[in-house]
Amino acid sequence: MNRILTSTILIAALAVSACTDPSRFGAGGADGVGTNVPQNGGIVPGSANDPSSTAYFQQAVGDRVLFEVDQSTLTATGRATLDGQAAWLLSNSDYQAVIEGHADEQGTRDYNLALGARRANSAQEYLASKGVPSSRMRVVSYGKERPIEICSEEACYAKNRRAVTVLAGGLTS
């Protein structure tokens, strides 16, 4: 009895948090407690199989595009990813997006800040060209300050030269 009560309270807490911060109800939230909840066609709200979730955007749509060395021109792969992002943003209009531009460590700090800004701007302009209102998007550059891969080889650099669309807001009702 106690166990069931605890689970119910936990689910309620997660549901509340989903209203304010969908990212906290991310990929990991699907397991465990979720299995006790009656499902609507097997979709767990907020999980990667909920098409309106942040987790879905990150994993299924793809939240990032990568760039060649010292370039801010979108690749064909990058444009395809952004097409998906644009479609998703248009059908999930509650979300705002901050597009973060990043560079690998091979460059001076100031230049990489400016280069990251070019990359974020490329992604933003592409999304805008696909109909995403500019008012829903902001850009920021982190230059080389926030690598996700830390080796000093091209395999890592390639993943660090990126523009990441980070969602905020959503599910405001």
Place this chain on the structure above:
Amino acid sequence: MNIRFLSICLALLCAVALPYQAQAQDPLKITIDEGIIEPLPFAVPTFQPESAEAGQMASDLARVVAEDLIGTGLFREIPASAFISTVSDFNASVQYADWKAINAQALVTGAVNVQGNSVNVKFRVYDVFSGAEMGNGLQFSGTVDGWRRMAHKVADEVYSRITGEGGYFDSRVVYVSETGPKDDRKKRLAVMDYDGANVQFLTDSGSIVLAPRFSPSGDRVLYTSYESGFPRIYVLDIGSVSRRVLESADGTMSFAPRFSPSGQTVVFSLTTGGNTDIYTMDIASGASVRLTNTPAIETAPSFSPDGNRIVFESDRSGTQQLYVMSATGGEAKRISFGEGRYGTPVWSPRGDLVAFTKQNKGRFHIGVMRLDGSEERLLTASFLDEGPTWSPNGRVIMFTRETQGAGGSSTLYSVDISGRNLRPVRTPDGGSDPSWSPLQK
């Protein structure tokens, strides 16, 4: 630090200033630009305590003076164990033969008086082989807390008398203190003495902070912070550690600030719509002027010491190169033409050189060149060197060196503009983006 120099008395310790005596030996002089191979041997006997409380201070002061001189790479200390003479009276005449015998070409003697919280230091410099005092005795007064500054002032005088160059030891460095792995690096502003002593943190590590720059009077620091979620320029008062953000329009990023020589204007980069250009802003009013207007990346601006010109980097040619323009903008002249990419130019305090970061064939270098791009000289080479800053006398450059790989970290280094004397600067944690203060008053 709360230091007051109650008196800086020139020429008061000698009743009569002795002229250099004519000797077969040339007067003691290091001319730094003539490629010194052998550091000049000197001796600094422990200073004479002139009050009961002064014993430890006398010994500590002499050590810091010696370390300052050794740290230049121009001097070599003769250890006390080799001494023949002892100096037991600051005013007694020097036994030159005893110092000559151990090849001490320069001799520094001193005396210290401590009364409560106040310290008085007297010193003299001797040219042993000429058998003469160099200049006159000098004394500094200050507080016990500020004793290291007095040692640096003594060392600056010794250095100046022997090299003919201005000193740089009584100066500070503001930098970014770094901890944590590359993918979770914590950064905060810190300020310290030039030799790494007296570290004081100026911000917490809650947001990314970048590239602090000292004001010309050393009382304020400009830096970039992500405190708002976006890079913006802040001005911080060192004394009160209070800060304020400079004006910036929503949706823009501003970074790479530096003061003008007047301290009233900041030159910086502003990014809007993905394009980065150079602007100046009056710090008091917030009124700004756009200096460049191209689709290229224009950043890392630095004023000339007279405030009339600005050196900066631009990739308008296709790669990062250095340019010079008027401080009011207009046409810019390219000055870097060597192989590779050039960034982060910094005008030397003497006005004759630009220090820069060069990237070529996968290596990074700190280098210097003249303002017309001639006489380029690379001083360092490593996986990643960047962000030079000049010592107040324009003789030494401090910069960031980052090591390679997953465990890579940043350390401050300094190097003489001859390329000699490369050495790490000791900091409690990692360090990056140093900015050297002017000589303290």
